Amino acid sequence: MSSIVNHYESHLAPIYIWMAGGLDYAVKLGESDIAEFLNRPGHAIDLGAGFGMHTIPMAKSGYCVIAVDSSKLLLEELKRQCTGLNVQVVNTNLLEFDHYIQSSANLILCMGDTLTHLQTLEEIEMLINRVKSNLNKGGSFIATFRDYTHLPKDYNRFIPVRSDPNRILTCFLEEQVDHIVVNDILHERKDDVWTMKISNYKKLRLSPDHLVKISSKIGLNSTIKQGPRGMLYFHAVR
Numbered sequence: 001m002s003s004i005v006n007h008y009e010s011h012l013a014p015i016y017i018w019m020a021g022g023l024d025y026a027v028k029l030g031e032s033d034i035a036e037f038l039n040r041p042g043h044a045i046d047l048g049a050g051f052g053m054h055t056i057p058m059a060k061s062g063y064c065v066i067a068v069d070s071s072k073l074l075l076e077e078l079k080r081q082c083t084g085l086n087v088q089v090v091n092t093n094l095l096e097f098d099h100y101i102q103s104s105a106n107l108i109l110c111m112g113d114t115l116t117h118l119q120t121l122e123e124i125e126m127l128i129n130r131v132k133s134n135l136n137k138g139g140s141f142i143a144t145f146r147d148y149t150h151l152p153k154d155y156n157r158f159i160p161v162r163s164d165p166n167r168i169l170t171c172f173l174e175e176q177v178d179h180i181v182v183n184d185i186l187h188e189r190k191d192d193v194w195t196m197k198i199s200n201y202k203k204l205r206l207s208p209d210h211l212v213k214i215s216s217k218i219g220l221n222s223t224i225k226q227g228p229r230g231m232l233y234f235h236a237v238r
Contacts, residue, residue: 004070010199011197013073023081033144033228034109037142038058040106041062042107044109046066046109046111049069049074050074052067052082056081066101066105067087067090069090072091095123104134104139105136106139108142120204128236136238144233144234145211146232147232148205148206158172159172161184167187169185170184172185178205180202184200
């Protein structure tokens with residue numbers, strides 16, 4: 001089984017923009033996800049920034065953004081897209097983001113099911129503690145994540161992600177007690193020859209109730225509601 005870093009760098013990162021529907025489409029979705037927080041001055045931190053789906057609209061609206069991700073390849077693309085914008089790129093894992101922070105933020109994001117890349121509830125608590133320490137009073141922490149406490153059964157565990165005439169990406173989920181194993185199956189056609197590449201990694205089965213309890217314990221006021229693209233939308237305020 002691959003580590004999350006290796007899985008993304010070797011398997012998903014090269015096709016991530018395609019998987020998200022293309023850069024322009026993805027950035028428009030990102031802008032819609034956080035529309036109520038745009039056009040405000042101050043600092044923002046994007047945890048799991050990827051190629052900039054949310055960093056780009058934040059920076060264009062006036063934020064000074066620190067974009068954090070473990071994928072060098074995706075951050076290189078983010079740099080190309082953020083030329084001329086006030087964006088600092090940091091290549092590190094989620095739990096080390098606070099080593100690179102000079103000023104506290106008005107807005108911290110962790111979007112796109114990135115929270116479940118952490119492997120234990122202790123790591124979730126550690127991250128939220130560090131988020132709180134780097135949020136201004138009244139600042140917001142926004143995260144979207146998938147609820148894996150109830151998984152699809154049988155053939156419904158095969159999930160089509162995206163396809164075109166030359167590429168097909170399918171996801172297959174395997175259930176464990178505290179985690180799921182995500183198998184990403186990529187078929188690609190080159191010169192009329194199809195190849196198949198498979199890689200997998202673990203995600204945490206994070207209960208929404210657990211997340212709210214952890215946040216309350218740390219001293220953040222939080223709510224969860226249905227979010228975009230089948231995910232839950234978590235909003236915590238310091």
